[in-house]
Structure formats: C-alpha cells, structure tokens
Amino acid sequence: MPFRLLLLTLLMVAAAPLCRADDGYRLWLKYDLVADAGQRAQYRAAAQHIAFEGKDAVLQTAATELQRGLQGLLGQPVPVLAKAAAGSTKHGILLEIAPPTNVSGSAQTVLESYRIFSRGAQLVVAGGSGAGVIYGVFALLRQVQTGQPLAGLNVSSRPRIQYRLLNHWDNPNGTVERGYAGSSIWKWNELPQRLDPRYTDYARANASIGLNGVAINNVNASARYLTAEYLQKVKALAGVFRPYGIRVYLSVFWAAPKVIGGLKTADPLDPQVKQWWAAKSEEIYQAIPDFGGFLVKANSEGEPGPQDYGRTHADGANMLAAALGTHDGIVMWRAFVYKAGSGDRFKQAYEDFKLLDGQFAPRVLVQVKNGPIDFQAREPFHPLFGAMPKTPLVLEVQLTQEYLGMATHWVYLAPLFKECLDSDTQTKGPGSTVAKVVDGSLDQHRISGIAGVANIGTDRNWTGHPMAQANWYAFGRLAWDYTLTAKAIATEWTKMTLTREPQAVATIVEVMDKSRDIYVRYTTPLGLHHIMGQNIHYGPEPWLADAGRPDWTAVYYHKADSAGLGFDRTAKGSNALALYSPGVQKEWGDAKTTPLNYLLWFHHVGWRQPLPTGRTLWNELVTRYYTGADSVAWMQRRWATVQPKVDAALFADVAARLQIQQREAVWWRDACVLYFQTFSKQPIPKPFVPPTRTLAEVKTLVDLYQLK
C-alpha cells in the first residue's frame, strides 16, 4: 500500500469511534448503513431509483426524504427521476397521488391514507394526497430501518384520528412551561429572517410519525403572538412545515382584544369583540392560508375567559369558530378548568362542560386531559369521555414528564396513553372505549383530534432524557393508529434508534414496557395521586398541607388519617363516581371490585383492610414502595447488559440518569412510607428494612430541590 494511502487509512480508522458517537440529534431517522450485506443487496436491487411526476410540494418532499433515507441505509446513490424517464421495467420506487376509492373515513383521513404495493418491477407508494405519500414513504423507510423485506409488500393504512397535534407550551421569551429539555426551539428574535435548520428537522420527525399539526405556543398564552410582527414570524414557521403536511395552530389569550386591540371588553357577545376576532382571523389567513385554528385555555388557573362576562365556554368557542369565517380552521377549547373552593376538583370540568353538550358550533372540539385531575402517573379516564356525545372531544396527553420525573426518570408513556384509550366508558354499552369517543366513531362525528404536550427543547437530543424520544415517537404512532401495542411501538423505535441486535432490543423493550408501572409503584401506588413536590412537581411532598389553594396541597388528595388512606368519591363521599356510566360506577363503587390501581382514587380504605393480594392496605402500600424502588435497580442491571450493543455516549448518559432515578426512587419510598406511617402506626413489614433516615431528614430534601 502506498504510504499516503496507508496514512489515510490509519487516520480513518482512528476517526471511526468519533464518527460513531451519537448525540441523539437524528432521533429515529438515523439512516445508518444496513449492516447485513445480504439484506442490503436486496434493498439495493429493489430501490434503484425514485420516480414521480407533478409539482405537489409535499410529494416533492416525500421524494427527497425517501432519497435521503435510502442513500444512507443502502450506501449508494438513489436518483430521483421524472416518471416518464424512469420507465416501468427497471426496479424502482414510484410515488404517486391516487386518492383511493375503497377507503372509508373522513375526507381528510382518506387524503392522508397510503398504499404500498408492487406493480410490475415497481414498488408503488400511492397516497390520497402528497401528505398520504409522505406517510407512505416514512412507512417504507421504517420497513428498511427495522429490517423487514420489501418484496411482496402490500400494506394500506389511514389515520384513525384526523387532527394529530403537538401542543408546545413555549413562551415568547424562549422558556418552556414544564419543559425539561432546554429552551424553546423557536427563536423568535431571529424569525422571520433566519430559519434555524432545526425547524426542518423537527417537521421531518413529526411527519415521519404521522403528526399533521403544531400549536406552537403555551396555552397560558401571550397576546403577542397575534400582533402583526409575530404573525410574520409564525408565517415563516408555517412555510417550513407546509411541505411536510403540517399546519400551524395558535394558542390565544382570551383578553387579546383588550390587550392588543384597544377594546374595553373581551365579552364574546360584544359586536366589537366579534369584529376584532373576525378581522384578526382574516389577517392570519392572509399570511397563512392553511392556518389550522385556535387552541384556548380560558377561565382556568387565572386565565381570562368568557365567564368573566357571565358567558359560557360555548359562547366563547362559538364566537371564535364564527371568526374563522369560511376558512378551513377549527377551535380546540380546553376543558381543564377547576375553581378554588368549589368541591371535589375531580368533578369540576364535568360540571362546567357536560351541560354545554350540544351547544358547540360544528367546528369546535373540546380538548380533555386523559384524567380528571392533571397528568398524574396514573388516573382513571376523564368522566367527560362518553358524557358529551354531541361534541367532538380531543384527547390531551402529556409527553413532557411534568409529574413523571421530568428528564431524569426513564418512563415510557405508551402504556399510559393506551390505558386511557382502551378504557371502556360503557356509555353506549360494552366497548365504548375512550379511543372510540376520540376518533369520533362512537357518536359519528365528522371531525376528531388528539394532542400531546411536547417534550421538546433545545437540548441536542431534543428531549433531555434520550429514552424520552420514544414518548414523542409513540404519541405520533398511536395518534395515527391507537390499536398498535405499546410493545410493538417500543420495538420499532428501539430498532430505528438504538440497536438492531435482537437480545438488546428485547431487553430494552422489556424495560420500557415495565417502566411506567415501576414509576407508579415507587411514587403513587394503589391510586394515590397529587402528592408530589409543590410548584415544580418533582419529588415527594405528601405532607404538603398549605398551598395557594386547598386543591394544590397533597393532603386534599390522600386524606390520610388514623383510620386509613384515600379519597372517598363514592356516594358517601364526594360522589364523583356518579359522573361515570352505571357499569363503571358499579365496578369502581365497591372497594372490593375496584382495580387496585385505582383503589385510593375512589375509596378511603382502612390500614388493616385485607386486599386481594392477601396483604393489608398498609403492607401492600409498603410492599409497592419497596419493590418499586428495587425495580429501578433491576432497570439498571438490565441496561448494563446492553452496553456493547448501543452507542457508548448514549449508554453512559442513560446509565447516569438511572443512578439519579434509583436515588430518587428511594427518596420517594422513604418519604412516603415514613409519612404515612405516622397515621398507620404500623411497622415496616418484613423482609423490608426500615429507612435509615428520619422523616424530618427526608423532608429537608424537598427544600433542597425547590431551592427554598
């Protein structure tokens, strides 16, 4: 070998580990060379070119994305040709827009549907529109990324839910409410002139999992977004997202007509207010012709709203829907409302909204969180699901781990989302699942939606915890098709993102699948809820009795006393159970038939009460706290086994976060068992070893975290 070549080879070998280091930026769209040579050869033979015709912008993006993906995976150029130039005899991939005739569903979901099949030598990706093609293209890439054959491929798919959105809680100053992955990725000071390349990568990631909308700003909204200056910035973002089939939505500040419009009122029935919103909406559509619509948090946690003027949520939502005029937009009106001092918080959204069913204008959807309180680690489904048959309901879930350990605890959320979607409201007999309420099929709604509060920030790996990328991914996949299993989604994500080695995949998927249950065990077992640290919502603070309002304390929710533990929501208590259908009431109304996971949500149970596990409540509670904390050590051991199979930097990052999680699981355990022991007055059952620190010592940790 000539000396210079030898030197070059040596340099390349030395540089190789550096190239391998994976900072997580590429998410699940890695496109590294397919390692198996035989498999690679098969893919290469099938994908010699990409062909399409037409000027549709999303179709063109689809071709570029497919080219980028295949070139990386196959390690060879894959030319994009005009359909006529490609001919039909050579093996290649043809992209075409061909609205299917045999698919049922709303007009939009038909447009977004795709088919992948063989026609002669060609593999065809046919979409109902450019968006359909792009979803088909990412499905095809997923096939290759997960090592599936292309030959004989024959799949068709359409989304089950029409509006599939991320909700960003991002502020104009660059902070993110409840964000744990750095700052907002939107750089308002640079827009509209400079478009950070990250905006495109963000759009690619969303399109690859089937998301078609983005509400870009916090629901605690600044009126600033509606100013002419900011609308130019929003327009620039919309321009980046449009070729990926993604529409922009805005959260609006209810009192905007007063704050930036100079009006004296924001009363939805006031003619000037109506006029202001209509003009504002026209201005938005002039700038952004495909603007998606408005997301509204009103009369909630201090935000202004129509009730300030004696009007209802329906009055407010319908006024905004009217303001959209003939444009193709919607209003998503949030049902996350609760007033201080007006009974069980569990019931308040229901009491405000149930009566309004049937009063909302056709383009209004009411957006309901998965559970009745607030994104706890486990909640029963929100009683509004099934209770508003005349109103399309958007399911809102949280990807950012506000109450689930922020960015240090590894918690895979698909099991949580699935648990809610699969819950049976029984409102129209057995099988009336939340999923069927949300997709509109139970009550024959024309429109349907689902929203995930984003966990994305400026951290290089987007989500802080590397494994939290899976929550973004899983949300998109379930929004598209909620019948997918949490495990199947975890498997494809792991193969695309971390490793294809079968044993390592199986190990990682097993940990992911159990992680949410483990988190529940060491934080809020048996249906405990809202006992976390005040304000920052991190760590345990079950003793919290004094906060801005009673329903922000912990004691309001767990009701521990010398007799027992749990919130009695039966007829003897707050009677929140009465909000559910008779079938659900029957099961959950009796402590003996209530699933243990929901027990303390609905019943005040005696400390010595025996449970179906054979243990008393106290012993079961302690057992769960201890085994939950021990399970984090199990997660660590399992993670250690995959070290040779995953990127070294990523391995170390996750291992370090698991150490924190382990320490904090023990913190939760000690805090909760010691505090509840002051009521139960019973010993820690064997074989568990009592905490080595005192309750007073544990309490000081909260102060440390909250920087008091």
Ligand code: BDP
């Ligand atoms: C709670 C958050 C708060 C949000 C609110 C909401 O603590 O920051 O503004 O939900 O959803 O979970 O409006």
